[in-house]
Amino acid sequence: MDFFSFLPEPLVLAILSFLPFKEAVARTCVLNKKWLNIWQSGNNIDFNEKFFVYSTSDEFKQAQRKVFINFITNWIAHFSNREISKFSLTVSNPQACRDAIEGCVAFAMQRGVKDLNLDFSEPKWDENHLGDQGTLLFQLPSIGYELGSSLESLKLYSCGFGTDNFVKFTALKDVSLSSIEVSTETLRTLLSTCRTIESLSLEKCWNLENFNLGDKPVGLTRLMINKCDSEYFILNAPNLKYFKYSGAVFTSDIYVRPNVIEEVYIDFSLESEFYERGNELCKILKDFAAAKILTVCSYLLQVVPSGDQPVRTEIDLSVKHLILKTQVHPHEFCGFEFLLNSCSMLERITLDIGQRAIFSDEDYETPVSGIDLKKFWQSCRVIPECLRRSLKVIDVIGSRTTDEELMTLCFLMLAGKVLEQININLCDENDVGVNELRRGRARLLTNAKKASEKLKISID
Template sequence: MARNNMELFSLISESLRLAIVSFLPSEEAARRTSILNNWLKIWQSEDHIDFNENFFVDSSSDKIKQAQRKVFLDFITNWIAQFTSHDINKFSLTISNPQTCGETIEGCVAFATQQGVKDLTFDFSDPKWEDNNLDCKHALFQLPTQVYQLGSSLESLKLYSCGFDMQNLHNFVALKDLSLGWIEVEIKTLKKLLSTCRTIDNLSLEKCLNLANFDLGDEPLGLTRLVVNKCDAEYFIFNAPNLKYFKYSGAVFTSDINVRAIEEVYIDFSLESEFHERGNELCQILHDFSAAKILTVCSYLLQIVPSGDESERMQSALNVKHLILKTQMHPYELCGIEFLLNSCPLLEKLTLDISPQVIFEDYGLPYYRDLARFWQTRRVFPQCLQNTLKVVEVIGLRATNEELMTCCFLMQGKVLEQINIKLWNEDGKVEYRHGRAQLLVNAPKRSKNLRISID
C-alpha cells in the first residue's frame, strides 16, 4: 500500500504538488518533504527558503533530538545539492548550537551569497533561553565574511546570537531592514551603524544587552519603524522626524524624543513587577507620542498612570483615533481606562483586549472612587463619547460585572454605531457568557444606530 502511495505521489504534477504543500502548515510541509525525496524539488519552486530546526526537532529526549537534528542537517545538504538555478529572494536559517554544525552553516552562507539574496536571516538562539539570562546575550557565531559580498543586493538582514563586523557593514548600501537579537550591542555601535547605513529605515532590537542608555543624539535619523523588545532600556534620546511606528516592551523609561510624524505606538511595561507611583513618567511618554493615531497600552499603564501629578494636565492631549487596551478589566484598571478616554477626544474606535494581567495588590486609588459602582457614578462623559466614538471591539469577554458595566457606560456614546463582542470560550462556559452578554442588547443605549454583535 505504501509503495502504491509513493507511485501516486510520483504521478502528481509539480504544480499540483506545490499547491498541496502550500496548504500544509510550514512545519508539516517540512517534515513531509524531508521524507519524500522526490518532493525536494518543490522547495526549489519557492523564492523564499526557510530552513528551521524547530520544524524538525520537537523531542524532549536528547537521543531522539540528536537524530532529528541530523535529519534536518542532511535535508539542508540534500536540498542545496539538488538545487536547480532560479531566483531566491529570501533565505532564512534557524538553528541552535551553531558551533557543532559550522560546515552546514558555511554551505548555507555560500548558497545565499551565490544567489544574491535580498533578505537574509541567521538565527542561532535557543528557544529554551530565558529573557533575563545575560549569559545567553552574546554571539555564538560570527557572520562569515562572504555575506558582506552581497553588497548592494541585500535589503534586509536579521541576526540573532550572530555577531557582525562593523567595518564591513558599509558594503550594504541598500540595506533597509535590520534586526538584531540576543547579542551585546553598545550604543556607540548602534549610532555608527545608523550613520554608516543611512538607508536603514526599519530597526528591530530584541533582548539585546548594553542598551540601558538609549541615546542616539540629536542628529536626525531616517528610521520609519523602531522596535525595542526587552533590551533593559532606561531612557530614550533620539530625533526621528520620519518615524511612523514604535513598539516597546520592557520597563518604564524616561524620554526626550522627536517623533512628530508618528502614526502607531505600542507600549508594554509588563516586565514591571512592583507598584510605584510613576504616573508622571507615564504621562510624559504619552505626551511624547501624542501625535499617534493608533495607540496600544498595557495593564501596568492603566493601573499606574492616574497616580501622577501631571494626569490633570494630560486631559484631551492625545490625537488617538484607535485605542487598544490590554486589560483584565479589573477594578484597579478602571481609573486608567477613564483617564485615557478623557485624554482621547478624537477617538473613533476602542478595543478592549481582555486577558489575564499582573494586578498589583498594593494598588492605591489616585482619588476616591467607589470601584463597585465606578461607571454608574460618572456624571460627566468623555468628549469622545459625546462626539466621535463609533466602534467598540471587545475581545475575550468573560461577562464579569466590571466588563458588562463598562460596556453599558460606553453605550452612552452619542454616535456609537457598533459594539462587536468576541467571547472567551476556552473553559466551556460559552453559553453562560453568551446569555450574560445578551443583557447588553436590552440595556439603555444613547444612539439609535447602535448595533451589538456577539460571537
C-alpha cells in the same frame, strides 16, 4: 485520477511557495514522485534544526544533528534554482558546525538572497540571563558582507556582526537583532553607516539601558523593542510611522513628526511593582500624542493616574483608535477615564480582555481619596468629549461579561451620543453552560439605556 501530474511546474512551484519549508519537503513528495525534484527548485528555504533534533538523549541528539547537517549539505549540492528569495537557518551550538554555516551563507549570498535569517540561539537560555551567553556568539561570515548588495532584510539571533561592513548592504531596509549585546553606540554606527535601513527590531538585547541615539535624525519608519530593559530613551525619528515597545518604564525624550506617526504600541506588563511613575508615562504619551492608533497595557491604566497631571486634567492626544489590553478591573478605571478625556477625537475603542497583572489593594494607590472604584462609572463627574462627539464603535474581544465589563459598557452606551456599533466577542470556554450564561448576560445590554438611536449591538 492523479490531477497533480497534469499541473505545469511553474504552478506547482507557486503552490509550494505558500507552504512552510518542512511541509514542502516532507509531505508533498508523498503526493507524486515528480515533486521530489520540484521542491528543490523553490526560492523560500528554511533549514530548522528542530525538524531533525528532538531526542532527550545527548547521544541521539548528536546523531540527529549529524543527519541535519548532512541533509543541508546534500540539499545545497542538488539545488537547481539560480536565485532564492528567502533563506533561514536555525541551529544551536553553531561553533560545532562552522563550515556548514559558512557554506549556507555563501550559498544564499551567491544566489542573490533578499531575506536572510540566521538563528543561533539556545532554547534552554533563560531570557533573564542572556548576557551570560555572550561567549557563544557566532559572527556573520565575511562573505555575507562581500556579496550582500541584494540583501533587503537581515535577521540575526545570537549572531554577531561588524557595523562598519554594513556600508556594503546598499539595498538593506529591514534589520532584526535578538539575544546579543547591542550598545547604543553600535546602533548609531549601524544607522549612520547603512542609511537605507527603515525598520529596526531589537529583542532580548542587553547593554541598552541608555537607549540614546542622540539629537541627529535617524531615517527609521518602524522601530520595535522587546525586553531590552531600557531606562532612558532619546530618539529623533521624523519619519517614524510605527513604534512598538515592550519592557520596563523609561524616561523619554522622543521626537516624531506629527503628520507622520501612525501607530504606537506600549507594553509595560513586565513591571511587577507599583511606583508613582505617572509623570513618566504621561511624558511618553505626550511624545507620541500625534499617533492615530494607540495600544496600551493594564500597567499603564493602573499607574498613569499616580502622576501630578492626570489627577487634575488630561493631555491632548490625536488618537482615533484606542486599544486597551485590559482585565476591566476597578484599578484600571481611573486610567481608562484619563485616556477618554485625553482623546477628544476618538472614534473607536477596542477592549482586549484577558488575564492581566493587577496590583493588590495594598499596593495600588487610588488617585482620588474616598472614591468607590466599584461604583466608579456611576459617579463619573464629567462626560468625555469623545463620547459626546466622535466615538462610534466599541469592540470587546474575549468578553467574560463580568459586572465590571457590563457597568463599563452601560456607561459608554449611556454617554455615547454618536455610538453606532458595539461588537462583543465572547471568551469561548469548554463549558457549554458558562458560554450560555455569558451570552445571556451580554444580551442584557440590548435593553440597557443608550444615548444613540443608531446604536446596534452584535454578540458573537
